[in-house]
Amino acid sequence: MYFRQSGYYKxxxxxxxxxLPLPIGQATAIGYALLFFVILPLAFDEYLLSIVNIAAIAxxxxxxxxxxxxxxxxxxxxHGAFMSVGAYTAANMAKYLDAPFWLTLPAGGLMAALIGVxxxxxxxxxxxxxxxxxxxxxxxxxxxxxxxxxVISGGIQAxxxxxxxxxxxxVLETQAELYFFILPITALAIIATFNLxxxxxxxxxxxIRDQDVAAEIIGINVYRYKLLAFAISSFYAGVxxxxxxxxxxxxxxxxxxxxxxIDYLAMCIIGGLGSVMGSVYGAVFVTLLPIVIRFFMExxxxxxxxxxxxAQVIAQMRLILFGGxxxxxxxxxxxxxxxxxxxxxxxxxxxxxSY
Amino acid sequence: MSDGANGxxxxxxxxxxxxxxxxxVKAVGDVSVTVPKGLIYAIIGPNGAGKTTLLNMISGFYAPxxxxxxxxxxxxxxxxxxxxxxxxxxxxxxxIALFNGLTVLDNLMMGRxxxxxxxxxxxxxxxxxxxxEEVEHRRRVEEIIDFLKxxxxxxxxxxxxxYGLRKRVELGRALAVEPSLLLLxxxxxxxxxxxxxxxxxxxxxxxxxxxxTIVLIEHDMGVIMDISDRIAxxxxxxxxxxxxxxxxxxxxxxxxxYLGSGH
Numbered sequence: 001m002y003f004r005q006s007g008y009y010k011x012x013x014x015x016x017x018x019x020l021p022l023p024i025g026q027a028t029a030i031g032y033a034l035l036f037f038v039i040l041p042l043a044f045d046e047y048l049l050s051i052v053n054i055a056a057i058a059x060x061x062x063x064x065x066x067x068x069x070x071x072x073x074x075x076x077x078x079h080g081a082f083m084s085v086g087a088y089t090a091a092n093m094a095k096y097l098d099a100p101f102w103l104t105l106p107a108g109g110l111m112a113a114l115i116g117v118x119x120x121x122x123x124x125x126x127x128x129x130x131x132x133x134x135x136x137x138x139x140x141x142x143x144x145x146x147x148x149x150x151v152i153s154g155g156i157q158a159x160x161x162x163x164x165x166x167x168x169x170x171v172l173e174t175q176a177e178l179y180f181f182i183l184p185i186t187a188l189a190i191i192a193t194f195n196l197x198x199x200x201x202x203x204x205x206x207x208i209r210d211q212d213v214a215a216e217i218i219g220i221n222v223y224r225y226k227l228l229a230f231a232i233s234s235f236y237a238g239v240x241x242x243x244x245x246x247x248x249x250x251x252x253x254x255x256x257x258x259x260x261x262i263d264y265l266a267m268c269i270i271g272g273l274g275s276v277m278g279s280v281y282g283a284v285f286v287t288l289l290p291i292v293i294r295f296f297m298e299x300x301x302x303x304x305x306x307x308x309x310x311a312q313v314i315a316q317m318r319l320i321l322f323g324g325x326x327x328x329x330x331x332x333x334x335x336x337x338x339x340x341x342x343x344x345x346x347x348x349x350x351x352x353x354s355y
Numbered sequence: 356m357s358d359g360a361n362g363x364x365x366x367x368x369x370x371x372x373x374x375x376x377x378x379x380v381k382a383v384g385d386v387s388v389t390v391p392k393g394l395i396y397a398i399i400g401p402n403g404a405g406k407t408t409l410l411n412m413i414s415g416f417y418a419p420x421x422x423x424x425x426x427x428x429x430x431x432x433x434x435x436x437x438x439x440x441x442x443x444x445x446x447x448x449x450x451i452a453l454f455n456g457l458t459v460l461d462n463l464m465m466g467r468x469x470x471x472x473x474x475x476x477x478x479x480x481x482x483x484x485x486x487x488e489e490v491e492h493r494r495r496v497e498e499i500i501d502f503l504k505x506x507x508x509x510x511x512x513x514x515x516x517x518y519g520l521r522k523r524v525e526l527g528r529a530l531a532v533e534p535s536l537l538l539l540x541x542x543x544x545x546x547x548x549x550x551x552x553x554x555x556x557x558x559x560x561x562x563x564x565x566x567x568t569i570v571l572i573e574h575d576m577g578v579i580m581d582i583s584d585r586i587a588x589x590x591x592x593x594x595x596x597x598x599x600x601x602x603x604x605x606x607x608x609x610x611x612x613y614l615g616s617g618h
Contacts, residue, residue, distance in 0.1 A: 195478060195479055198481070199485060199489065200488075201473070201474075203461065203464060204468060210454040211454055211455075214452035216415075216416075216437050216440075218445070218469070218528065219440030219532065
């Protein structure tokens with residue numbers, strides 16, 4: 001049976017440890033690649049592609065936060081600020097040095113990682129709630145510094161205009177063009193994260209999350225690895241910030257304030273803590289939620305709500321549903337969308353039998 | 356670990372005048388212990404004698420107030436636990452400390468951490484050298500899985516295993532570090548007779564096959580007298596006796612500590 005696990009015998013450790021050990025997995029991966037790189041760009045119009053673009057950028061940030069939150073077990077409420085660090089780094093490089101995207105992307109990530117380490121050095125000496133407050137402080141401090149340092153943030157309303165990315169002399173203007181700029185980066189981030197969490201470094205992160213005392217005893221320097229997790233996570237956040245800046249054409253700290261940090265925490269929790277695909281599902285879900293609500297209210301809601309208040313109702317609905325969903329997930333399925341999907345898959349894998 | 360092929364190769368661990376106070380309570384006072392290489396060395400004593408505190412100082416969780424700890428010829432008194440693991444010390448815990456969400460296999464792979472080198476970039480790529488390294492260490496881990504007869508539990512999350520098996524997995528994780536000195540904190544506590552016999556067998560096999568020096572704390576006197584080469588007895592934070600099982604058994608101070616005076 002093509003989709004069953006039985007009947008495939010691994011004869012060496014390499015194939016047993018492969019990312020996609022089963023033919024069904026490999027076929028699915030190829031299927032996804034076809035769907036996202038061929039079918040979607042052909043089938044979707046500019047508006048739909050713009051939604052996919054936003055979701056794809058969010059995926060990168062959610063992956064990064066999940067490495068810290070889900071895999072290492074350390075919280076950060078300051079990820080929005082790290083994104084702004086990446087954003088301003090890239091914008092300044094593009095403005096003053098005319099730097100291309102293949103320089104601004106890693107530079108934005110590295111600068112965010114550096115700031116992440118600086119924030120992490122004092123913060124990671126404490127745990128849990130104290131760490132949450134320390135990173136929250138970082139969010140406000142970074143925001144304040146950007147807002148009050150015109151040298152970095154460009155002066156007028158702390159914003160810098162960002163030129164469109166350019167590949168081989170072609171300026172990427174339309175959503176379809178941006179799509180082929182953003183999606184490969186997202187795909188790369190997903191694969192890299194899969195690799196990280198099954199390797200030595202990722203295992204060390206998980207060890208710290210599950211049993212920090214035992215992690216120390218098998219030779220993992222807990223503080224150093226927490227700092228490393230913080231740096232890697234901030235790198236992803238920085239790259240996310242650069243992508244947002246290219247996408248919106250402007251770097252502005254207002255796009256990276258506290259609610260954004262909370263959004264990303266929600267993506268990880270709703271998607272599934274400690275799961276790569278969970279980060280993807282969570283990011284897509286949280287990005288789509290307000291869009292679906294607006295669509296729903298504009299088509300069905302007009303029959304119940306006075307048209308003059310519609311915009312306000314939509315904004316409030318988003319917040320209410322958002323908070324409600326986080327509570328529902330924490331109670332019903334703490335392991336998030338990823339676990340739900342696995343449950344469904346496991347059910348149908350043996351269907352029509354119960355096991 | 357071949358760090359002592361010459362000179363004082365005979366000594367695996369030397370603890371000198373170690374003291375530790377918690378507030379005003381003396382947990383360990385002026386204890387000296389010398390563990391020769393390749394031996395099974397037991398530390399016994401009544402509850403609250405300071406056995407676990409001593410072990411915690413050797414593995415690095417407590418900094419001693421006074422005294423020094425040498426592994427072979429090297430002074431490790433000031434090293435943190437992680438660095439001591441790289442020097443070849445591994446331990447198990449009285450209340451098992453496994454990574455419960457992970458499988459037996461992953462738990463043992465964790466033990467290989469100090470022997471692996473892949474950095475951040477290599478981990479992201481998981482290609483070539485990093486992948487070969489993973490496979491190579493998987494092979495080592497499989498040897499330990501065979502040795503401890505855990506092969507059918509390889510893919511089980513450790514949280515779902517029975518108590519005795521979890522103790523065995525924890526021993527496996529410590530062995531994966533390939534220690535020169537293995538510290539076992541009550542490896543047989545809470546086990547039934549059969550599980551105890553299994554564990555004794557494994558401890559003896561580790562010592563016999565790999566030549567690992569083992570320091571263990573245990574309450575089961577029958578086991579201690581059977582398998583230890585030497586025994587140190589602690590009482591109220593001080594060492595009151597030290598010697599072969601026979602010497603310790605007949606030591607009047609030991610009898611008094613265990614049974615009280617008047618016997």
